[in-house]
Structures are given as C-alpha cells and as structure tokens.
Amino acid sequence: MTEQERIQKQRTERTRDDDVDVTVTAKKGEQLKGELDELLDEIDSVLEENAEEFVRNYVQKGGQ
Amino acid sequence: MAIAKILGIETEYGVVGGPDFDPTTASSLIVNAYAQQGRTRISWDFNDESPGTDARGIVGNGALAPMIETHLANTVLTNGARLYVDHAHPEYSAPECATPQEATLWDQAGEEVMRRAQLVANESLAPEHAIALYKNNSDGKGNSYGTHENYLVDRAVDFAAVVRAMVPHFVSRQVVVGAGKVGSETPFAAAADPSYQLSARAEFFEEVVGLETTLKRPIINTRDEPHCDAERFRRLHVICGDANMSPVATMVKLGSTALLLAALEDDGLKDFPSPPARPVRAIRDFSFDPSLRTTVEDEDGRRRGAWDYQDELWSLADRYVSRHGGAAVAGVDEVRDILVAWREMLDGVRDDPESVADRVDWVAKRRIVEGYRERYGLGARDAKLRAIDLQYHDVRRDKSLALRVGLRATHDEETVRRAVAEAPTSTRAFFRGECVRRFPDSIVSANWDSLVFDVGHGPLQRIPMMDPTRGTQGLVGPLFRDNPTAGALVDALNG
Numbered sequence: 001m002t003e004q005e006r007i008q009k010q011r012t013e014r015t016r017d018d019d020v021d022v023t024v025t026a027k028k029g030e031q032l033k034g035e036l037d038e039l040l041d042e043i044d045s046v047l048e049e050n051a052e053e054f055v056r057n058y059v060q061k062g063g064q
Numbered sequence: 065m066a067i068a069k070i071l072g073i074e075t076e077y078g079v080v081g082g083p084d085f086d087p088t089t090a091s092s093l094i095v096n097a098y099a100q101q102g103r104t105r106i107s108w109d110f111n112d113e114s115p116g117t118d119a120r121g122i123v124g125n126g127a128l129a130p131m132i133e134t135h136l137a138n139t140v141l142t143n144g145a146r147l148y149v150d151h152a153h154p155e156y157s158a159p160e161c162a163t164p165q166e167a168t169l170w171d172q173a174g175e176e177v178m179r180r181a182q183l184v185a186n187e188s189l190a191p192e193h194a195i196a197l198y199k200n201n202s203d204g205k206g207n208s209y210g211t212h213e214n215y216l217v218d219r220a221v222d223f224a225a226v227v228r229a230m231v232p233h234f235v236s237r238q239v240v241v242g243a244g245k246v247g248s249e250t251p252f253a254a255a256a257d258p259s260y261q262l263s264a265r266a267e268f269f270e271e272v273v274g275l276e277t278t279l280k281r282p283i284i285n286t287r288d289e290p291h292c293d294a295e296r297f298r299r300l301h302v303i304c305g306d307a308n309m310s311p312v313a314t315m316v317k318l319g320s321t322a323l324l325l326a327a328l329e330d331d332g333l334k335d336f337p338s339p340p341a342r343p344v345r346a347i348r349d350f351s352f353d354p355s356l357r358t359t360v361e362d363e364d365g366r367r368r369g370a371w372d373y374q375d376e377l378w379s380l381a382d383r384y385v386s387r388h389g390g391a392a393v394a395g396v397d398e399v400r401d402i403l404v405a406w407r408e409m410l411d412g413v414r415d416d417p418e419s420v421a422d423r424v425d426w427v428a429k430r431r432i433v434e435g436y437r438e439r440y441g442l443g444a445r446d447a448k449l450r451a452i453d454l455q456y457h458d459v460r461r462d463k464s465l466a467l468r469v470g471l472r473a474t475h476d477e478e479t480v481r482r483a484v485a486e487a488p489t490s491t492r493a494f495f496r497g498e499c500v501r502r503f504p505d506s507i508v509s510a511n512w513d514s515l516v517f518d519v520g521h522g523p524l525q526r527i528p529m530m531d532p533t534r535g536t537q538g539l540v541g542p543l544f545r546d547n548p549t550a551g552a553l554v555d556a557l558n559g
Contacts, residue, residue: 032418036435042468043432043452051451055204058454061087063076063151063209064277064303 066326066392070216070532076153076209078198087152094154095137097185108138109509119288140510142501144493159493163394164319173483200457201264208268211307217298229328231339235347236373238263240409241317243306244426246453258352259444266351291512293530309466311474312423319402326392327384338362492535506550519551
C-alpha cells in the first residue's frame with residue numbers, strides 16, 4: 001500500500017466512525033454556524049470601512 | 065547531552081501612517097515614543113554585531129552582508145528586549161528565554177509594547193497621521209518582512225547536519241503553525257495562483273541555504289553571529305516562519321523546532337526523514353495547497369505530503385522525549401504540553417479543522433475569510449477578504465480580528481503586562497533587564513552579550529555576558545541584593 005493509499009484508508013475509516021454520531025454532528029454544526037454568524041457580525045462592525053482603499057494603501061518596504 | 069535550547073523571537077511589524085507617511089519616520093516615532101515614556105534611554109551597542117559572518121565558514125560569495133543602520137532609533141528595555149528600527153519597520157527582539165512557553169510570553173509582551181508605543185506616538189499626531197501597526201509578514205504586493213526565531217545550538221554539531229535535519233521541518237511545519245494568507249503576491253505563485261495559502265511567508269523563499277535575509281531568502285539562514293561564546297555555541301537564525309497571532313501556535317512552532325534540535329544534538333541525523341529533493345518547491349507547493357494533498361519527492365525518491373513529514377517528525381520528537389526527557393527544551397509538564405498540542409493540531413488540520421480553529425492561525429483566518437465570502441457572495445480575491453487578512457494581525461485591540469476569533473491563550477493579561485516590564489529570570493536577559501531597570505543612568509550602552517557602565521569615575525567598564533544560560537536570577541539575584549549601586553555591582557563583578 002502506498003503512503004497516499006494508507007492515508008486515504010485512515011481518512012475513510014474515520015469518516016465511517018463519525019457517521020454513528022450523525023445527529024450530534026448536525027447539532028454541533030448548527031451551533032458552530034451560529035457562532036460564526038455572530039463572529040461575522042462583529043467583524044462587520046470593526047472592519048475598515050473602505051476595504052479597497054485600505055488594502056491599496058497598505059504598502060510596506062521589504063524587510064528581512 | 066543536548067545543550068539548553070535558549071530561544072527567542074524577533075518581529076518586524078508592518079507600519080502605516082505617520083506625519084509624512086514615511087515608514088522609517090513612523091517606525092522611529094514608535095520606538096522613541098516608547099523610550100521617552102521614561103522606560104529607557106539606553107542605546108544599543110554595535111560592537112559585537114557581525115551579521116555578515118557565514119556559518120558555512122565562507123564570506124562573500126556574491127551575497128550581500130546585511131546593513132546595520134546605526135543612525136536609527138535603537139534601545140533596550142527593562143524586560144531585556146531590544147526595540148529598534150530595522151529596514152523601515154519597528155522591530156521587537158524578545159529577550160533570551162529558557163523555554164518555548166517563556167518565549168511565547170515575551171513575544172506577546174512585544175505585542176503589548178507595540179500597542180503602548182502606538183498609543184503614546186498617536187497622542188502627538190493628528191488623527192489623519194495616526195500610526196497603525198501589524199504583526200504580519202507581507203503587504204500583499206510582494207514586499208515581505210520577517211518574524212525570526214533564534215535557537216542556541218551546540219557548536220560541535222556540524223552545520224551541514226543542522227541543514228539536513230531541519231529542512232524537512234521548516235518546509236512542512238506550516239501545516240500546524242502557518243499564519244494563512246489570502247491570495248499570493250510573488251511570481252513564484254503565479255502558476256499555482258492559490259486563493260488561500262497555509263503560510264504568509266513561504267512563497268518568498270528562493271534558496272535552501274544562504275546568508276541573505278532580504279533578497280533571495282534562504283530556508284536555512286547561515287548568519288553566524290552567536291551573540292555569545294562562538295567556540296561553544298551557534299545561534300540558529302530561522303527566517304522562514306510566519307508571525308503567529310495564536311499563542312499556542314507560537315509555542316508549538318518554538319517547541320517543535322527546539323525538540324528536533326535537541327534530538328539532533330543527542331542522537332544525530334539517523335532518525336530524521338530524508339529532505340525533499342527540491343526544498344524550495346516543497347515549501348511553496350505545500351503552502352499553495354490548504355487541502356494538504358500535495359506530495360513532494362524526497363532525496364530517496366519517496367513521496368510525502370507536509371502532513372506526513374510532520375507526522376514523522378512528531379514521532380521522532382516523541383521518541384526522543386521518551387528516551388532523553390527533553391530537559392534541554394523545558395520541564396516535564398511543558399514538554400508534554402508541547403507534544404500534545406502539536407499532535408492535536410496536526411490531527412485536527414487533517415480530520416476536523418474546525419476543532420483546531422482556536423489554535424491554528426491559518427484555520428482561524430480561513431474560517432472568517434470563507435464565512436465572509438459566503439455571506440456576501442464575494443469573489444475569492446475580493447478586497448474585503450484581503451482586508452480581513454490584514455486586520456487579523458492589527459495590533460490595536462479595537463481593530464484586531466485575531467483577538468475576536470477565540471484563540472486559546474497561554475498566559476493571562478496580568479502575566480503579559482508583567483513581562484512587558486520584567487525580564488525572564490532564567491537567562492542572562494535577567495541581568496541585562498535588571499541593570500537597565502535599576503541603573504538606567506549608569507549604563508552607557510547594552511547589547512546581547514555585554515553591558516557598558518559609566519559609574520561616574522574611571523574609564524567606562526564593559527561587563528561581558530558570553531554565556532546566555534548565566535546571569536539568571538538564581539546566579540546574580542544575590543549580587544543585586546548586596547550591591548545597591550552600579551559602582552558596587554561593577555566592583556563586585558570585577559572583584
């Protein structure tokens with residue numbers, strides 16, 4: 001078995017294990033999505049207003 | 065026996081704003097603002113600086129020795145750090161620390177130093193000239209600046225062995241400690257054209273080994289400037305790392321590298337994996353593929369991904385600790401914490417990235433970049449996403465995104481505040497910091513391996529500190545207690 005196949009096999013096995021807890025995973029997924037939504041709201045409130053200008057004006061001299 | 069892995073991080077911060085929008089002026093204002101807060105007026109002593117000396121024993125070879133800019137703001141702090149202007153950036157060089165966890169703390173103290181310096185500097189500037197600082201590594205336009213790690217290495221280890229042992233780690237560790245980056249900015253990334261990378265810094269590397277740090281950057285830097293006894297020690301100057309916002313990532317970056325260096329010193333090269341046949345291609349190609357599927361061929365013709373290299377190197381470090389205990393790197397508990405965190409982050413990035421979004425910077429950043437892109441249906445190269453990338457690294461508390469994504473802390477705020485003022489007690493940084501704190505008016509200049517005193521009579525007196533493991537609180541604490549003046553201290557040391 002090649003290294004790639006071995007990793008693929010490990011990945012597949014793990015996926016199968018996870019299927020057992022499919023309900024828990026779904027619930028956890030919803031919770032994570034809720035948390036991310038809140039975080040994105042917060043990012044909206046602190047993100048530099050003119051992103052294009054901010055990114056364009058961020059110019060550095062090279063260092064080490 | 066592996067020698068103590070004394071270590072520390074030096075960080076060039078990105079800088080915008082200032083009275084004339086010139087980065088050198090803004091950087092000088094930052095350094096001077098901090099110095100003029102009464103914390104220090106002691107200048108840096110360049111006597112022992114020789115950044116052009118090459119670890120391979122050759123000098124020149126068409127390479128440019130780095131320039132030392134003596135005319136710019138340059139000072140030493142009571143916590144043993146150096147704060148100065150380097151290449152149009154304010155730079156904080158953390159004091160020498162004894163363990164990865166300590167070095168992580170004094171790296172965070174550096175962020176706080178920059179935060180305070182910025183507040184003070186901006187008090188005297190009009191709002192439209194306010195200076196903002198970023199703990200990152202590039203401007204998205206092809207200009208990069210460094211976050212360098214330094215490790216004390218036994219001079220007895222052949223430099224070629226250091227290169228062979230460490231190249232696999234330096235090209236692959238970005239899987240767990242990469243800071244992430246939206247898009248790319250060098251010609252080397254043009255063909256792959258990644259919309260997101262593991263590492264901010266990887267695409268800037270052009271050589272495997274070399275003396276340069278600003279042009280044709282090498283994965284292994286050969287600057288042989290130990291800032292200590294060169295007969296016994298080498299300072300490995302690692303320039304290929306990213307500026308981490310996640311403290312756990314900083315600890316794992318330092319801890320994994322220190323453990324592998326200790327393993328090399330104790331057991332030699334035999335257990336290290338074969339390096340990639342083309343290391344420069346490897347560090348870039350790994351960075352360009354956050355799916356972690358990319359594999360490269362090693363010198364023996366075997367293919368591996370970055371994850372596989374890290375898996376092997378973790379096992380090597382784990383076996384080393386089982387056999388030797390890891391005391392050269394840290395105490396038993398800390399070494400265990402490093403190995404556990406490294407393993408969890410490694411498994412997490414493969415199996416469930418969300419589970420390590422509180423420790424792995426590239427995962428934390430990608431989570432908000434992708435979330436934002438999906439929410440507003442933006443293109444992969446939208447300026448908003450690049451703005452998120454920049455602002456992830458913003459030093460200001462009210463602007464920083466890294467402070468909002470739920471990164472796990474390694475130290476509480478009170479401990480970080482103490483580390484802003486106080487030096488580590490475990491290395492010669494204690495002696496330096498304590499002298500600066502107690503006798504600021506008697507110290508003419510300072511650098512990594514000496515202090516110059518003017519005690520008011522007689523000639524200036526240089527106190528050498530050639531061993532970074534000495535000058536600790538345990539060794540010199542009683543000297544400070546028994547000698548309350550600079551004159552008495554110098555007499556006692558000369559006695």
